[in-house]
Amino acid sequence: MTTRGVSLLAYADRFGGGMTGLRDLLDGPLAEFAGVHILPFFVPFDGADAGFDPIDHATVDPRLGDWDDVRAIAARREVTADLIVNHVSASSGEFRDWLADGEASEHHGMFLTFDTVFPNGGTEREITAFYRPRPGLPFTSYQSPDGTRRLVWTTFMPSQVDLDVAHPAAHAYLRRVLAALADGGVTTVRLDAVGYAVKTPGSDSFMTEHTLGFVREITAMVREYGMRVLVEVHAHYTQQQAIAPLVDLVYDFALPPLLLHSLGTGTIDRLIRWLEIRPRNAVTVLDTHDGIGVIDAGPSGDRPGLLSTEEMAAIFDRAAAATDGHSSIASVIPAWAPMPHQINATFFSVLEADAGSYLLARAVQFFVPGEPQVYYVGLLAGLDDVELFRRTGQGRDVNRHVYTRDEIDAALAGEVPRALLDLVRLRSAHPAFEGAFSVRAVSATELELAWTAGEHHAVLHADLAARTHRIDATPIPRVE
Incomplete structure (x- = not known):
C-alpha cells in the first residue's frame, strides 16, 4: 500500500458540471491530486438517492459524459467508482x-x-x-x-x-457491472453498503461472519478484473479491524469523531489510542457525501467504544450549537438507535468556520498512515447549504452543494483551500511519507506525528487544546 498521494471525492455534476468539467479541474488547479473517487455517475446520477439507486449501473449517464470521458480522467490518475452491491433501482x-x-x-x-x-x-x-x-x-x-x-x-x-447476493443471477449482474468499470479505466472499486448485503435470521444481519464471507467472495471477484477493493462500513471499530486484512482498503471513519472530540475537549488520549491500533491500509477522511460519521467511534452492545455514548452525544451537541441547531434536524436517527449515525453538516461548519481548527484537523488527517481523501465541499471550505436542504428535504444535501465553475475558482483563491492544497502537495511529494511513521504524546493536549525516510523527515506538532499546529520538514527534493 502506498502512503503517498491524495485523492479527491466528488460528484461530477456538482463539481464541474460533468466529466469534462471535472477533468478540467483535475488537469488544472487540482493537478496535485493523485486520484479521484467519482461518486455514482451511472443512469441516473440524480435519482432518489443521488445515484446510489442505479437503473443502469453499467452506463455513464449521458448528461455527464460517457466511458471515454472516464478513461480520459483515468489516463492521468487513479479512478475509484462505486459497486453498489446491496441493491438496484426498482426501475431497473x-x-x-x-x-x-x-x-x-x-x-x-x-x-x-x-x-x-x-x-x-x-x-x-x-x-x-x-x-x-x-x-x-x-x-x-x-x-x-x-x-x-x-x-x-x-x-x-x-x-x-x-439483491440476493448468494444467487447466480445476482453474481452475473455484478460481473456485468465490474466488466464495465474495468473497461472504463476504474482502478479501485468501493463496495457500497456491503455491510447490509447478507441477511441472516437470528442476528441483526449487519457485518456478521456471513457478511465477511461475502466480502471475501466479492473481493476475489473484483480482483479478477484487476481492480483494488475499498470497503465502506460504518460500524464498531473492531469491524474495521476485522475486515481490513480481507481487502485492499478500508475507511478510517473513527478519525473524524475522535478529532472532533479532541478539539471539543482539548484532550488527545482517545485519539492517541486509535492511532496505535487502527488499520494502516485505510482511506483517511474527515467528511464524505454521507456527512461526518460518529457511530464508528462509539460503543456497540456490550462492546465499549473509543468514545462513550455520552461523549458521542456531546459531539452532536457541539455540532448543533455550531450550526444553529439545523444539524440536529438534518441528521437521521436510524431504526432502534438512540442517536444519528452521522452529522449532516460540513466539517468546516461544525468547526464554526475556524480556519485554524480546520487546518489542524486536515493536517492530522494527512499525517496519519493511509491514503488521504478530500471531499470536494471540504476542499473548498464549504459551509452548509441550508437552502438546498430546505428545497429537497434531504438532510445530506446540506453537505452536497452544487458549485458553478465561478464559485470553484473563487473558493480556490481563498486562504483555507490554498493552505489545504499546500498540504496536498506536501503529502504527495515529500519522500518522508514513504518511510517510517511514529506518534508521540508530548503532553495531555499535544501530540507529534512524524515520518522519517533516511535524511528526510516531516513532523506535525499539534496542540488540540490551543487548536494550533506547525509542520517541520526537510525541503522537498527538486525534480530535474
Missing part, C-alpha cells in the same frame, strides 16, 4: 423484467424476497432484530402484472430493491 430493467415474467425471467432469483430469508415465516423478534439505517422495516410490497404480490427487501428506500 432487471427488476421490471422479473416483476413482469416471474420465474420465466432470466433475472429470477436476483432479488431478495421475504420468503427467501424466511421460507417458514419470520417471527416478530426475528424481523425486528434486523439492523436498518432508516426508520421502519426493510420491506416493500411490489405487484406483478398478474396481480401477484411479492414482499421485497428494501434496506434503504422503497425504490432500492435488495
